[in-house]
Amino acid sequence: MEKPIFELKDIYFSYLGRFPGLNNLNLSIFKGSKIVLMGANGSGKSTLLSLLDAIIFPDKGKIDFLGNELRESTFNDEIFTHDFRSKVGFVFQNPDIQLFCPTVKEDITFGPLQLGISASDIKNRLDRLVSIFHIEHLLERAPYQLSIGEKKKVALASVLAIDTEVLLLDEPTAGLDPQTTRNIIDIILEENQAGKTIITATHDLHIVEEISDIIHVFGPQKNIIRSDQPSRVLSDDQFLRENNLVHIHRHKHGDKVHVHAHRHLEHHNDHNN
Amino acid sequence: MSMISFIKESIFAEEYAVKKGLLQTIDPRFKALAIFALVISVMFLKNTLLILSIYSACLFLTYLSRINIVFFLKRTWVFIPIFSLFIAIPALFNVFSPGQEIFSLDLLGLKLIITKQGLDGAVLFISRVITSVSLVVLFTLVTKHNQILKVLRIFGIPQIFVMTFGMCYRYIFLFIEVITDTYIAIKSRSGFVISAGKGQKLVAGNIANLWQRSYLMHNQVYHAMLSRGYAGEPKLLKDLSFVLRDWIFLIVSSILIIFILWKSQYLS
Numbered sequence: 001m002e003k004p005i006f007e008l009k010d011i012y013f014s015y016l017g018r019f020p021g022l023n024n025l026n027l028s029i030f031k032g033s034k035i036v037l038m039g040a041n042g043s044g045k046s047t048l049l050s051l052l053d054a055i056i057f058p059d060k061g062k063i064d065f066l067g068n069e070l071r072e073s074t075f076n077d078e079i080f081t082h083d084f085r086s087k088v089g090f091v092f093q094n095p096d097i098q099l100f101c102p103t104v105k106e107d108i109t110f111g112p113l114q115l116g117i118s119a120s121d122i123k124n125r126l127d128r129l130v131s132i133f134h135i136e137h138l139l140e141r142a143p144y145q146l147s148i149g150e151k152k153k154v155a156l157a158s159v160l161a162i163d164t165e166v167l168l169l170d171e172p173t174a175g176l177d178p179q180t181t182r183n184i185i186d187i188i189l190e191e192n193q194a195g196k197t198i199i200t201a202t203h204d205l206h207i208v209e210e211i212s213d214i215i216h217v218f219g220p221q222k223n224i225i226r227s228d229q230p231s232r233v234l235s236d237d238q239f240l241r242e243n244n245l246v247h248i249h250r251h252k253h254g255d256k257v258h259v260h261a262h263r264h265l266e267h268h269n270d271h272n273n
Numbered sequence: 274m275s276m277i278s279f280i281k282e283s284i285f286a287e288e289y290a291v292k293k294g295l296l297q298t299i300d301p302r303f304k305a306l307a308i309f310a311l312v313i314s315v316m317f318l319k320n321t322l323l324i325l326s327i328y329s330a331c332l333f334l335t336y337l338s339r340i341n342i343v344f345f346l347k348r349t350w351v352f353i354p355i356f357s358l359f360i361a362i363p364a365l366f367n368v369f370s371p372g373q374e375i376f377s378l379d380l381l382g383l384k385l386i387i388t389k390q391g392l393d394g395a396v397l398f399i400s401r402v403i404t405s406v407s408l409v410v411l412f413t414l415v416t417k418h419n420q421i422l423k424v425l426r427i428f429g430i431p432q433i434f435v436m437t438f439g440m441c442y443r444y445i446f447l448f449i450e451v452i453t454d455t456y457i458a459i460k461s462r463s464g465f466v467i468s469a470g471k472g473q474k475l476v477a478g479n480i481a482n483l484w485q486r487s488y489l490m491h492n493q494v495y496h497a498m499l500s501r502g503y504a505g506e507p508k509l510l511k512d513l514s515f516v517l518r519d520w521i522f523l524i525v526s527s528i529l530i531i532f533i534l535w536k537s538q539y540l541s
Binding site for chain 1: 417507508509
């Protein structure tokens with residue numbers, strides 16, 4: 001039987017030792033899977049991504065990465081740290097945190113440079129990403145000169161430049177226009193087809209079905225309350241409403257005022273029929 | 274708001290650095306070396322005419338670099354009162370520079386004499402200041418900020434400092450945006466007139482808020498660095514390379530500096 005890349009057992013994490021961030025969390029993540037983490041604000045999605053990226057560590061419980069337990073002390077081992085950082089990449093929700101270099105070019109090459117990738121490989125990776133994201137004109141610009149969509153693209157490119165096996169994405173499409181969202185989703189799907197494991201935290205119901213094989217829904221107790229196929233979760237209106245995961249629309253069809261949970265266009269087709 | 278606009282314009286605008294003028298096309302390291310050597314020469318020159326010839330060359334380079342001369346003169350002469358007011362003006366008078374009288378004035382019963390030696394000293398001092406300031410301002414105008422940081426490396430400054438400077442520069446802009454947004458938010462709720470006491474409280478509160486935000490962001494940025502493999506010793510991109518034009522610039526600058534220094538000895 002295939003062993004998971006990540007295995008989390010009885011995880012408890014708190015901020016400042018007082019404010020629970022995650023509670024009694026158990027999860028196995030397998031290579032090549034597409035996973036979406038859903039939940040209301042503050043339910044623990046971003047905290048889980050930070051734990052998976054080993055930038056924070058649980059108060060209780062155990063996280064294994066390819067059979068090695070992730071603890072703070074584990075990262076005193078330079079070889080393990082290098083190996084882990086080469087395999088796991090994290091795209092932060094706020095691109096202003098991720099883009100800390102003076103230029104876009106330096107931001108994209110920062111990861112590979114730290115990990116000792118050769119200059120020729122870095123150049124090849126940069127050229128490839130520039131062509132995928134269409135960002136040649138941005139390379140010499142400072143991150144603060146970019147629009148939010150451009151920042152999100154560059155933040156994703158800066159992690160893809162490391163060519164990791166696992167991609168952790170925190171709200172990759174939040175605040176983006178439809179075209180940029182489409183562009184980013186296509187890139188994420190291509191990376192998954194190339195064998196990468198994609199773990200995405202998002203509220204965006206439009207993209208969930210495309211970028212997931214399985215959805216883990218977080219509840220107010222900061223634990224996973226449901227793990228299911230995307231089609232089953234998205235069709236369960238009552239569950240989505242109870243967990244604050246669905247927009248409520250109020251609009252007119254002719255003279256009739258109509259209120260319903262946000263769904264895709266097939267709902268309107270149903271209504272017309 | 275006007276202060277914030279001034280800071281944004283003077284620190285972040287790269288309007289001239291992206292123009293296709295003479296100095297913009299030169300490697301920043303060679304530009305820095307040439308400007309540094311010229312500033313050092315100006316410090317040691319004792320002949321005002323030679324210093325002013327360097328100043329003229331600087332203005333000519335400004336023109337060739339497609340910088341608006343009026344803008345450049347405003348930007349550089351604004352520093353003169355700051356640097357020289359308290360040094361150059363007293364030096365004019367016989368109290369500090371005794372010598373041949375040119376002009377005398379009676380100020381509240383005190384007879385002050387402007388001497389030739391004092392005037393020469395003040396003109397020499399001001400020409401040194403304006404030439405040095407102009408050279409440095411010219412360098413900063415024609416060089417992108419990220420390239421200025423890279424230039425620091427040729428002076429042996431460790432990469433960690435270069436990187437920290439770069440990050441400071443990058444996040445100053447972000448925090449200026451935060452300050453601007455906060456100011457607009459306050460204005461939209463309170464109108465234009467705020468009492469002095471309330472204003473002080475708002476400013477103090479905002480300083481504290483900004484400090485907390487910057488502290489939080491510092492942790493998050495550090496995590497973002499760790500996540501991408503940072504292990505305490507940053508490795509930065511080396512993407513500058515010399516071309517023939519850079520070498521020509523360096524050779525011409527060196528010849529000019531050597532000639533000026535030789536001429537200076539001859540004149541003295």
